[in-house]
Amino acid sequence: MQENFDFIQGLLTRWDGPMSFRLILQPIMAIIFAVRDGRRDAREGIPPYFWALFTNPGQRAEMLRSGWKGIGKVFIMAVAIDLIFQYLAVDQIRLVAALATGVVLAILPYLLLRGIVMRIFRRKNAEKIAPSGAGETT
Secondary structure (H helix, E strand, O other): HHHHHHHHHHHHHHHHOOOOOHHHHHHHHHHHHHHHHHHHHHHHHOOOOOHHHHHHHHHHHHHHHHHHHHHHHHHHHHHHHHHHHHHHHHOOOOOHHHHHHHHHHHHHHHHHHHHHHHHHHHHHHHHHHHOOOOOOOO
């Protein structure tokens, strides 16, 4: 339990240390990839990503490949940059903490936003397709 607290406290205290720019840059990169992939999902009629991972076991492997393709590089960079940060700031390397940081800074924003973005673009496309007078009676 103490190790979890240390990780959270360490992540929060990194805002004013060296390389703090990554705490903003990496989620922004994840958001960019989530928007790109969410728009593609809307165009292709793919179900919401995060929800479908749990409810669509037949397509889970393909969806995980698609998600990793979208966010894998950002995750790897998040882990690598955190390892460099640990070496420079703490003079100690903790791989598990770096992996957890990568999940928090890259994968979570991607997972949370990809489905939301898909729904937004799907709704926008539906509004464009629907006739302006649909449902009105004269």
